[in-house]
Amino acid sequence: xDLLQDIMLVNKSTFKKSIKSFSKNWIIIFTGLVYMFLxxxxxxxxxxxxxxxxxxxxxxxxxxVSSSLISNYLYLLFNIINYxxxxxxxxxxxxxxxxxxxxxxxxxxxxGSYLLSIPLQMAGANAGLLSKIVSILILVTLNxxxxxxxxxxxxxxxxxxxxxxxxxENWLNWLLPNVIFHSILYLITDxxxxxxxxIHLSLSFNFTLxxxxxxxxxxxxxxxxxxxxxxxxxxxxxxxRRKRMYMNKFYD
Numbered sequence: 001x002d003l004l005q006d007i008m009l010v011n012k013s014t015f016k017k018s019i020k021s022f023s024k025n026w027i028i029i030f031t032g033l034v035y036m037f038l039x040x041x042x043x044x045x046x047x048x049x050x051x052x053x054x055x056x057x058x059x060x061x062x063x064x065v066s067s068s069l070i071s072n073y074l075y076l077l078f079n080i081i082n083y084x085x086x087x088x089x090x091x092x093x094x095x096x097x098x099x100x101x102x103x104x105x106x107x108x109x110x111x112g113s114y115l116l117s118i119p120l121q122m123a124g125a126n127a128g129l130l131s132k133i134v135s136i137l138i139l140v141t142l143n144x145x146x147x148x149x150x151x152x153x154x155x156x157x158x159x160x161x162x163x164x165x166x167x168x169e170n171w172l173n174w175l176l177p178n179v180i181f182h183s184i185l186y187l188i189t190d191x192x193x194x195x196x197x198x199i200h201l202s203l204s205f206n207f208t209l210x211x212x213x214x215x216x217x218x219x220x221x222x223x224x225x226x227x228x229x230x231x232x233x234x235x236x237x238x239x240x241r242r243k244r245m246y247m248n249k250f251y252d
Contacts, residue, residue: 006241007173014177014235018228025080028223029216031091032200035069063106064099070146071098073199078150081230098149102197104156105145135194141167144174145196146226147233170236177232181225189218 042065050058075094079086116134120127145163148154154162167174186192191201201218204211235244 014232017231021227022224029220032219067103068095070197074150
């Protein structure tokens with residue numbers, strides 16, 4: 001089985017599974033609004049309560065809040081990919097389910113950004129270009145990190161390592177459908193997603209029928225993409241091309 005045929009069969013199977021999962025769990029489309037309002041509420045609360053000398057705690061608290069919201073979304077995807085259903089109990093439990101692992105990754109990223117600040121200062125006028133190059137490299141090489149978090153039982157550091165190794169083995173099979181789907185999303189919403197941990201599209205507060213319709217359409221497409229990524233990752237991470245050649249169940 002050549003690479004092209006494998007890509008076609010894997011994505012055919014992934015598409016069928018994603019359509020089924022999305023049709024059963026379409027309610028995930030509206031989690032974006034919930035996350036947005038929760039985030040705004042927490043920002044207002046933290047800015048009100050933590051003023052003056054206490055403001056140093058605001059950044060820490062907001063990092064925990066962000067990790068909690070990401071944890072919630074990934075837990076919903078975990079249940080969709082593995083059980084094809086989400087419940088209100090899953091939503092309640094999700095805020096803490098992957099919290100520790102995600103916050104650990106944020107902490108590693110903070111250390112990395114601190115170490116990176118040294119060469120950026122030395123780069124002078126080229127600092128902006130260097131920063132963009134590093135951001136693109138992270139976006140590409142660690143792209144399946146969200147799926148690694150909720151499908152693999154690894155620590156924060158091990159999750160980063162596995163995501164990198166996964167991309168080494170499956171870069172074409174992973175990036176091709178992602179580029180296609182995100183290009184379509186950009187054409188529809190004019191939104192380019194450059195954050196690995198994006199969990200919803202931003203609301204432009206254009207409350208016309210067209211604006212609301214485009215937001216719902218965009219959020220629906222984004223939700224489908226994330227479900228698609230979950231099923232694709234599950235197939236690719238539990239098999240090899242040689243194994244898939246002899247075990248057609250991966251294409252069912």
